[in-house]
Amino acid sequence: MSQDNAAEDARSARQRDILKTLQQNRQVDVTELARRFGVSGMTIRRDLAELDEAGQLHRVHGGAIIRRAPAYGSRASTQAGEKAAIARVAAQLVGPGAAVGIDSGTTCHAVAAELAHRSDLTVVTNALHAAITAREGGSRVIVLGGLLTPELSLVNPGIVQEPPQVHLDLLILGCGGLSVDRGITYFDPTEVEVRRLLASLADRVVVAADHTKFDRKKAMVLGPLDLIDVLVTDEAPPEPLRTALAAADVEVVIAT
Numbered sequence: 331m332s333q334d335n336a337a338e339d340a341r342s343a344r345q346r347d348i349l350k351t352l353q354q355n356r357q358v359d360v361t362e363l364a365r366r367f368g369v370s371g372m373t374i375r376r377d378l379a380e381l382d383e384a385g386q387l388h389r390v391h392g393g394a395i396i397r398r399a400p401a402y403g404s405r406a407s408t409q410a411g412e413k414a415a416i417a418r419v420a421a422q423l424v425g426p427g428a429a430v431g432i433d434s435g436t437t438c439h440a441v442a443a444e445l446a447h448r449s450d451l452t453v454v455t456n457a458l459h460a461a462i463t464a465r466e467g468g469s470r471v472i473v474l475g476g477l478l479t480p481e482l483s484l485v486n487p488g489i490v491q492e493p494p495q496v497h498l499d500l501l502i503l504g505c506g507g508l509s510v511d512r513g514i515t516y517f518d519p520t521e522v523e524v525r526r527l528l529a530s531l532a533d534r535v536v537v538a539a540d541h542t543k544f545d546r547k548k549a550m551v552l553g554p555l556d557l558i559d560v561l562v563t564d565e566a567p568p569e570p571l572r573t574a575l576a577a578a579d580v581e582v583v584i585a586t
Contacts, residue, residue, distance in 0.1 A: 349381065413437045413440045416441075428499040430498060433455070434456060439460050445467070453470065457481075485521055506548035509571065514537065515551050534560065536558075561581070
């Protein structure tokens with residue numbers, strides 16, 4: 331590994347650790363972080379500046395505090411047409427009598443809404459929005475437990491969750507970003523743990539994501555692109571992401 335690559339890996343690992351600490355403590359201090367990682371205060375300030383620019387924290391004097399995500403309702407109205415089209419196509423992939431996992435997030439909630447008329451499914455989710463919507467049609471809904479987040483999802487931070495006694499035919503995932511080098515990424519480390527659990531139970535993983543997620547990188551990595559079986563999106567991915575998806579044998583479906 332080259333020195334440049336080693337430095338990049340160290341920086342990425344450090345930034346992921348900073349975000350985990352921020353999730354736990356709600357704030358971080360430059361001096362304390364510099365001492366912890368054995369780097370200069372300037373290095374930590376650069377890390378915080380990059381994370382702030384990426385929208386993953388809010389810098390304050392001497393450190394940083396957690397940045398609240400935009401309200402769920404306002405995010406649901408962003409790219410609403412694209413999300414609706416993606417949801418219609420993703421829902422068509424759910425076969426009769428399927429056991430389907432549904433991720434948190436507005437696009438996945440739109441998929442749940444497309445499935446709400448069905449009564450033949452077993453839906454597994456940690457997202458209350460998706461659970462309530464999917465239950466409207468009479469399908470069986472299993473809600474994973476834990477602490478309730480501001481996004482109305484349930485997580486178990488720092489606790490290994492017992493897998494539910496169910497096998498998923500399909501998992502519908504959202505994402506914070508899709509990129510060649512980091513793969514599928516998110517902001518919240520606790521929700522990544524839930525997604526990893528659900529992915530381990532699924533025969534197929536379908537990522538439902540609009541074009542604004544292409545080439546975006548969040549700090550928390552779920553896995554490489556080859557974790558995805560199908561990507562349902564609204565536009566063809568740009569190069570080199572398109573080539574990387576093809577190399578990972580990901581089927582890309584464009585919703586129109």
